[in-house]
Amino acid sequence: MEAARRHLSVTEEESKKVSGMVVPPHKSGEYPSFYENLSLRGLQIHSARPGLISCSFKVPPHLTDRSGNFAAGAIANLVDEIGYAAVYVEGTPMSVSVNMSISYLSPAKAHDELEITSKALGRRGSYSGTLVVLRNKQTGEVVAEGRHSLFAPPASKI
Numbered sequence: 292m293e294a295a296r297r298h299l300s301v302t303e304e305e306s307k308k309v310s311g312m313v314v315p316p317h318k319s320g321e322y323p324s325f326y327e328n329l330s331l332r333g334l335q336i337h338s339a340r341p342g343l344i345s346c347s348f349k350v351p352p353h354l355t356d357r358s359g360n361f362a363a364g365a366i367a368n369l370v371d372e373i374g375y376a377a378v379y380v381e382g383t384p385m386s387v388s389v390n391m392s393i394s395y396l397s398p399a400k401a402h403d404e405l406e407i408t409s410k411a412l413g414r415r416g417s418y419s420g421t422l423v424v425l426r427n428k429q430t431g432e433v434v435a436e437g438r439h440s441l442f443a444p445p446a447s448k449i
Contacts, residue, residue, distance in 0.1 A: 298357075330354070330368050342411035344376050347428065352401040361399040361434065366425065367391060369407065370437030374421035377409040378441055386419060386441035393437040397427070404428040417443050 338345045354365040371388055378386060399405060405425050412420040419441045425434040 330365060331372060339376070341380075342377055344373055344407075344409040346373065346407050348405045348407055348425075350399050350401050350403045350405065355401050358398075359400055361401075361403070361405075363393075363395060366395065366435045367393055367437070369425065370423045370435070370439055373407055373409040374423045374437065374439035375441060377411045377421045377423075378414070378419040384444050386443040388439065389418070389442045390440040391437055393435055395435050397432045397434055399425075399427055399434045405434060412438075417445060419443070 333351060334346055334348050336344065336346045348369065350361045354362055356362045370391055370393055374391075375386060375388070404427075406428050407423065407425050409421055409423045412422055414420075421439045421441070423437045423439060425436075426432065427434055
């Protein structure tokens with residue numbers, strides 16, 4: 292338990308960095324937001340068609356953990372964002388994440404280039420499912436594989 296506490300503790304310097312961040316309010320419709328700029332900057336789309344997205348992403352140093360590995364939360368964010376992109380249909384209500392299951396299989400370090408593929412697995416009613424695979428471009432190793440379920444409310448009949 293003590294080892295976990297030490298590992299999860301935040302240094303005073305880290306605390307000051309976070310406390311000193313200035314995040315301006317985001318106006319709806321503006322692009323990109325602070326969040327999108329922080330987490331998705333550098334994402335390059337290679338192909339996008341209904342049900343299949345292919346892109347690459349160079350791991351930025353600010354999205355690594357204390358061990359220098361691509362942070363699990365940042366990987367989950369990519370699974371969420373790119374999984375949604377595979378089922379996005381313009382003019383329909385926005386889908387929301389219902390469930391994600393991610394297998395973290397090998398580490399990626401800062402500046403590693405990842406190939407990311409997102410594939411729609413299917414749709415049943417208002418529910419959709421996607422599979423997102425992050426692979427290290429240089430080594431070919433799968434970094435993570437995520438299954439993502441989404442729900443889109445039916446369009447209003449009013």
